[in-house]
Amino acid sequence: MTTDLVVQVRNQLDASPTPRHLVEFVSTQLSVAGFIDCTSQNLSESYPSSGFIKRAGSLVAWRQGSKKVEQFRIIGAHTDSPCLKIKPRPDESKFGWQTLQVEIYGGPLLNSWLDRDLGIAGHAVLRDGSVKLFCTSTPIARISQLAIHLDREVNERGLILDKHLHLSAAWATGEKALDFTQWVASQIDVKPEKIISVDAQFFDSLPAQIVGVDQSLLASGRLDNQASCWAAISALLETQSPQDTCVVALFDHEEVGSSSATGAAGPLLEHTLERIASASGLSRIGYLQALSQSSCISADNAHAVHHNYPDRHDHAHAPIVNQGPALKMNSNQRYATSSTSAAMFVRACESANVNHQMFVSKNNMPCGTTIGPITATRLGIDTVDVGIPQLSMHSAREVCGVSDLVAMQKALTSYLNN
Ligand code: CO
Numbered sequence: 001m002t003t004d005l006v007v008q009v010r011n012q013l014d015a016s017p018t019p020r021h022l023v024e025f026v027s028t029q030l031s032v033a034g035f036i037d038c039t040s041q042n043l044s045e046s047y048p049s050s051g052f053i054k055r056a057g058s059l060v061a062w063r064q065g066s067k068k069v070e071q072f073r074i075i076g077a078h079t080d081s082p083c084l085k086i087k088p089r090p091d092e093s094k095f096g097w098q099t100l101q102v103e104i105y106g107g108p109l110l111n112s113w114l115d116r117d118l119g120i121a122g123h124a125v126l127r128d129g130s131v132k133l134f135c136t137s138t139p140i141a142r143i144s145q146l147a148i149h150l151d152r153e154v155n156e157r158g159l160i161l162d163k164h165l166h167l168s169a170a171w172a173t174g175e176k177a178l179d180f181t182q183w184v185a186s187q188i189d190v191k192p193e194k195i196i197s198v199d200a201q202f203f204d205s206l207p208a209q210i211v212g213v214d215q216s217l218l219a220s221g222r223l224d225n226q227a228s229c230w231a232a233i234s235a236l237l238e239t240q241s242p243q244d245t246c247v248v249a250l251f252d253h254e255e256v257g258s259s260s261a262t263g264a265a266g267p268l269l270e271h272t273l274e275r276i277a278s279a280s281g282l283s284r285i286g287y288l289q290a291l292s293q294s295s296c297i298s299a300d301n302a303h304a305v306h307h308n309y310p311d312r313h314d315h316a317h318a319p320i321v322n323q324g325p326a327l328k329m330n331s332n333q334r335y336a337t338s339s340t341s342a343a344m345f346v347r348a349c350e351s352a353n354v355n356h357q358m359f360v361s362k363n364n365m366p367c368g369t370t371i372g373p374i375t376a377t378r379l380g381i382d383t384v385d386v387g388i389p390q391l392s393m394h395s396a397r398e399v400c401g402v403s404d405l406v407a408m409q410k411a412l413t414s415y416l417n418n
Helices: 002-015 019-032 180-188 223-238 268-279 284-292 339-352 372-379 402-417
Strands: 050-055 058-063 072-078 083-094 097-105 118-126 131-135 169-173 195-204 209-211 217-220 245-251 295-299 326-328 357-359 382-387 389-391 398-401
Touching (some): 002 223, 019 058, 019 223, 058 223, 180 195, 223 398, 339 402, 398 402
Parallel strands (some): 072 295, 326 357
Antiparallel strands (some): 083 195, 118 131, 118 195, 217 398, 326 382, 389 398
16 A cells, blocks of 8 residues: 555656646546646536646645535645746856756745756747646756865865856757757657747656665755655545545645745635535525634645754654655744644544654744645634655655655545545
């Protein structure tokens, strides 16, 4: 059982170098399970009992409960991860290297992108309006670190990277300029003049792998937060006949603040919930009533205690790897967790028979935030922030515990089923 789940999450991670690829992967899975794609559905049609909509790198899926819509049980997670995006006019030729210029997306650990065999993935928008995804199957670029002989004090001083000068990637040698748009055209098999715009990024070409002499860890790019996306969708697929209406919302742009047309601060979830409510015959007042009785779990990875840096955690509230999902609390509302939403998650863990832990950051170390407070603010729904503990957050390659992944999936399934 555990092995099957780990194979599922690895398949998803390897197939999803960008949020759009993730949405494509998840929507195929949902379609196979009988969910109807309502992305292009006419406004006059009402939503089916199980369906989903896609908007670029975001997706909302639902399964109506037997009670129709008296309340929603919502799980939210984000599809994006910090990375290096390729600029619209990226080509530059210098000193025998053909390079691509990058723009930094979100807050990556920049050093983690050095000396990796990188692939390129993204999508192109064509003149006819269609969107074509592409992804290299072999590594084709590299950002090399300066040799220690040319940077003698790097181990004492620490690595300092100039964000503009030191991150371009080499993808060919020699003097002949390779045009990036022409290359994208060859990837999607169209003429270059058919392409109007391209959105592309680098990714670590190493697939997700199990690590540890006890096989207890999973290493991959994008665990934050595609691991939570997997747990949420897997829980929805396992919840065959819920009482309450179950909704999973996967949002893009969390790493840059969520304020976008498809981010958690946009209207995507709100509008979808209203249409689901209307499909089950609820009035506007009935919909507002349903919202006030609904709940949301915002699942976004947490920081496990690092073996070399135990001082970075408050030890009474420090998630240990492979000891269960963490409840994330912050009284200043950087996390949305309330006493009642915390109790709801604890009950879900107990009925799934999985352990849970608590995370509160040290007072002298401000914590991050998630989509939790944003959705709670927009919808007025009691929300809990939880996460799979991991190390190396925002690295090109992160690591988390295998049993924590499975425990989160079980806790979310139990939440949706209740
Ligand atoms: Co995150």
